[in-house]
Amino acid sequence: MELIDYPNYNEKLYVQKLANGLTVYLQPKAGFNKTTAVLGVNYGSIDSEFMLNGEKVVQPAGIAHFLEHKMFDKKDYDVFELFNKTGARSNAFTSFTKTNYLFSTAESVKENLDILLDFVQIPYFTQQKVEREKGIIDQEINMYKNDPDNQAYFETIANLYPHSVLSNDIAGDVPSVDKITLEDVELAYNTFYRPENMSLFIAGKLDPDQTLEWIEANQARKQSPEPVTVKRLMTLPQTDSEGIHRSTMDVSRPKVTLGLRGNDPVPKGREGLKYEIAISAMFDLFLSENSIEYDKLYHDEIIDDSFSWEFENERGFHFAVISCDTTQPLELIKRLKEIISTIPDKIHNLTSEFQLQKNELFGNYIEMMDSEETISGQFDGFIGEPVTIYDEVEILKSMTLDDVAAVATDFLKTATVQEGLIQNHEQPTD
Template identity: 45%
Template sequence: MEKKVYEQLNETLYKEVLPNGLRVFVLPKKDFHKTYGLFSTNYGSIDNEFGYGNELTRVPDGIAHFLEHKMFEKEDGDVFQLFGKQGASANAFTSFTKTSYLFSATDNIKENLQTLIDFVQDPYFTEETVEKEKGIIGQEIQMYDDDPNWRQFFGILKNMYPKHPLHIDIAGTIESIAEITAENLYHCYHTFYHPSNMTLFVVGNVEPEDLIEFVSQNQAQKEFAEIQTIHRHFPEESIEDIVPFSRMEMPVNRTKVVLGIKGAQDNLPTDAYELLRFRTALNLLFQLLLGNTSENYLRLYNEGVIDDTFGFEFSLDRSFHFADFSGDSQTPDVFAKAIEEILLDFAQDPEVKEENLTLLKKKMLGKYFQSLNSLEFIANQFTQDLFGELTLFDVPEIIQSIEIQDVLQAGERFIQQEAFSRFYLEPLKEK
């Protein structure tokens, strides 16, 4: 068992890789009553074409999310009820690249942990239950289709990634989920839910050695297939494939604008440490340029170009990275042009200076340390933020290491004029 002490954080992380490949992490927090357990597989909505070697299978869009739903239903009842009887609450979520199952409880930790592991490692699907689920998930898809913010987000993704499955709703479409069969689900399950593709993370008032031994014994009693390397296939895309502009109409009061920048994958650092520094440097650059304390933000706000709906985000995950800047506006062209000009001129912007960076780093570190008071944040963020051997707890060192030249280099690497795209979600026109 590995033990890593993060002295600055006063945290100790325990790690064990079991013979079946499962990575187990335990973070003891003696002063907390609640414990979170999170069991994740490195499998999300974009993984729709995969296989071993050269034999690839294409599955219907939305199947990872569909599979997450179906995992809770067993032949002898619903897993949620079992967690409830044991005093725990349970949940699950699917992202573009991960599927996670979790519980939180104040007692019966081992019982709940065993329930979590056992139900995720014991799939049960029938054609009848699959058909029943299609109606439930179909309603969920329609609900998201009526959400302007959701449509805005996937609108810009479709512009930036017209071929890559990233632009497809995580839940799929009504048409794609209609094609899902129990056989499809078992095939995806046996490919991606192998322990070697999974991570178990437990945080709370627990004894690490005892807990890891408990998990080890649980896994030793089960049989798994041989570990194989999963090959994922994604369509090749170039900068020329980006759609510079598109629009659609919905019943909204004002136009919802989003400006996107698509990152080139071959421009990314290959080293995990440098990758995390790149992500942090870009987040700091965007805060310097357009954070709510920047001169640019205050000027645009006072001019009425942006308002409280303005926000931005940088996303970096396997096979994609992009930034999006969005808000509601009566003058969408003015909004998009103003943001684009600030971003393209980042190297000459007076906001991008060491003095401002020092203040922002302190602010970012303060927010980070505050977030560590939430076990839910730690549990949900930990498996999302695994960069090789680096974890969520390496973030402070990364933040402190960033200097102004790192911020400028990250901007040069990422911000390219031909990588910009705009999407407008406009009010319905009167007929």
């Protein structure tokens, strides 16, 4: 096993790529009672179009999420029953680019690891089971549709990436889910649920050698799938126009979003993480509670605590979404655009502010280190090299304001901007 040592934080990471291609990451936490394991599949909602052994496949939107649900449903039992016997907690979730299956437990780690690896690696699909799941997923879709914040977020992404797989909700919609067939599910599974397309990250109470032995023994019992050639197809057409996209929903105050689609190239691996941290620092410098700009918007009563922003850097795309409830939506959009346009010029003068921000981010990383859920949740096993939060904090420490300014300038120079506005019929605009 490869050992990566983090003496500053008294932590170690063990890495081993198994013969079948599965990569295992083990991060023991001394003194902890609990063990958290995340089995990640490098497959998400955007992977619905691909070339398989030279032939083009187009699948219904929501297929990855559908597959996630179906993995729990076995011939004559539900996987939750198995976890229930050991008392472990288990869950799964699908994002644009990944599907993660996880458990956490203070008992019977080996047994739970076998359950996790087996239920994800040994599928059982039938026509009847596929049909029955549709009703549940429809209710899940409707639950998200009922949430205006969720709607605002996904509509903004759809406006940034129109006519592309990113314009679909992760779960798809009721008609697309209805189209999913047993054959679709099997094909998606066989294409993407392959050991070389998975990573297993385990944090908490564990003995690295013994844990690896358990995993190897489990994998040795399974036959490797036949090799396939897969090429993911994702075209993200450029938008012809920028502007405000309005929609109507029953909301207490108008909801504004401002989305920024990154069109600059993002480096891979550790450098990509550096890019992400730099963009976050940029937003902190201009839109966190520490910034003059935020303070002004707040005291002009254009924004309040509902203000937030997030930045996503994923396989093949990156974007930011800023959102807030406000009674002055058009003024907020105008002011945000002004603030953003001045970033490349103003950022160079923020030396002491940057130092303060680094201080805060550094402390935030120390805080994350106490949570094995965060350590494992933050980890991305598919960027070519292992980068843990212990690496991220070192990237942060060595980051300069010039680094941030350079990344910010590249990002903003080419970013396309779309605004979203959700309001009631009766709400007037300012």
